[in-house]
């Protein structure tokens with residue numbers, strides 16, 4: 001759906017995007033994560049045609065986004081990181097205003113607006129003035145607005161920031177619905193847990209560089225590799241540690257009260273061999289497992305590196 | 306045709322109109338403005354009737370009243386419009402709604418036009434709302450309904466003309482204060498600057514001719530004549546106002562004499578000055594709106610910047 005290749009963007013001497021590439025398949029919910037100032041908004045603005053890149057390629061559903069601007073505009077729905085409110089406008093009028101921009105007027109506009117507002121659970125707020133809505137409601141109204149022209153790719157810049165947990169939960173539900181409707185969604189956040197459970201893929205960006213990108217599973221697998229093995233034994237702990245230290249594929253050994261953490265560089269095959277070796281040596285092992293990483297620990301680990 | 310009407314009566318304008326009309330400030334302004342105007346009109350009528358005896362009113366008094374009221378309204382428009390338009394785009398930028406609009410198929414120039422129309426909308430509404438009062442006062446004297454209609458047209462065109470610069474500067478500068486300053490500066494140039502240029506050109510020309518005479522090159526002192534140079538005044542809404550008012554007051558010859566003082570141009574241009582200058586100003590406005598649209602187009606604006614950067618890089622390279 002979206003292919004970004006070697007995107008570069010500088011603000012004066014400051015390099016905001018450095019050869020950034022990413023790829024999102026149809027129907028994915030892609031989490032674009034990175035600390036503040038990493039370049040998420042810059043990337044999203046470029047993809048939405050609001051900012052010119054210095055170099056790089058962007059293809060949306062096969063069309064060259066830098067050449068076919070109208071094609072780009074019709075296939076994306078962009079929601080900026082700050083929600084702008086027009087004073088003295090009702091929610092339904094806000095929707096109808098954008099419908100009219102797309103040439104939808106009158107009864108059709110009203111029906112579409114109401115349908116979309118229902119989709120984001122705002123049916124009862126149609127006649128409320130926009131400036132009186134809560135932040136979460138404004139956010140959802142803005143989301144409904146991005147859907148007016150039925151775009152296939154949604155670009156949502158930090159839609160969950162500043163929302164209370166309940167509003168965030170609601171937003172998640174809506175995003176899941178949209179995904180079921182077949183939308184591809186690119187969503188950014190500077191906080192990973194916001195996205196961790198619902199994304200199918202993530203890309204982690206820092207200083208304008210993509211650090212890792214891929215499906216959640218593949219990233220976890222890659223990162224799990226470097227996670228330590230945790231071993232529990234009934235007795236002969238010191239002897240076990242001495243034994244481990246002799247091995248070339250184990251290092252960084254640390255001990256807590258009853259667990260031994262071993263940084264192990266081998267693959268699963270070699271880990272199995274390690275276990276059978278230890279048992280053959282007569283150690284009475286009760287637990288032998290790779291520490292399970294969370295996406296968050298992966299994130300922290302990557303950012304630290 | 307449909308394309309043009311869709312370009313002019315665009316969604317941005319309609320939306321803004323709705324919010325402007327809802328604003329309580331507007332109804333209060335409308336009321337205060339028309340109350341004052343109504344009072345002035347009533348007093349004026351009373352004075353006219355009282356001074357001249359009800360049978361035979363002095364047309365001169367009506368003329369002066371007409372002159373004063375139209376001038377006041379003209380100044381009001383000139384000073385209010387920059388304030389109403391210079392923040393139109395920067396305000397949208399601050400609210401972050403500009404980005405949203407720019408991701409829609411709406412043409413940037415269309416956005417600029419919508420902003421201009423709504424910026425001038427409330428002012429024009431103000432003036433139009435005063436129409437009955439003006440008509441009441443003037444139809445008594447020598448001013449016809451047609452004159453008043455033309456005057457209304459003039460006000461709308463002036464608002465459009467001055468406002469287009471407000472929108473352009475608002476698109477160009479991030480700070481509303483800066484764009485306001487630039488809009489007023491443009492207004493001062495159009496209103497006073499053009500006159501100063503014509504005056505100075507005339508004086509310098511006259512001095513040169515006198516010099517030539519003193520040197521014995523010319524046998525007599527000719528009058529400096531700027532010829533078509535006076536057409537510069539076409540961009541001056543003040544001169545447009547003068548042409549309109551003098552026409553209405555039946556002193557067309559005075560206008561033609563004043564212009565003729567600086568440059569000789571065909572009489573038909575003088576006769577049609579109001580329409581011609583209005584046309585020129587409308588064309589300029591559309592051009593300015595197009596420019597504002599260009600400024601709003603993020604891809605175009607940045608393209609220009611990156612070209613400048615490339616030039617800089619080239620210079621650095623050649624220096625090496």
Ligand SMILES: Nc1ncnc2c1ncn2[C@@H]1O[C@H](COP(=O)(O)OP(=O)(O)O)[C@@H](O)[C@H]1O
Nearest residue numbers: 011014016034035036037038039040041042043
């Ligand atoms: N218009 C701009 N001019 C100069 N620097 C900018 C501009 N916009 C963003 N930046 C800088 O580019 C970097 C990336 O910004 P941004 O894309 O907004 O990051 P994020 O959305 O990930 O927080 C930041 O360091 C920011 O200061």
Ligand SMILES: [Mg+2]
Nearest residue numbers: 040041042081
């Ligand atoms: Mg951001």
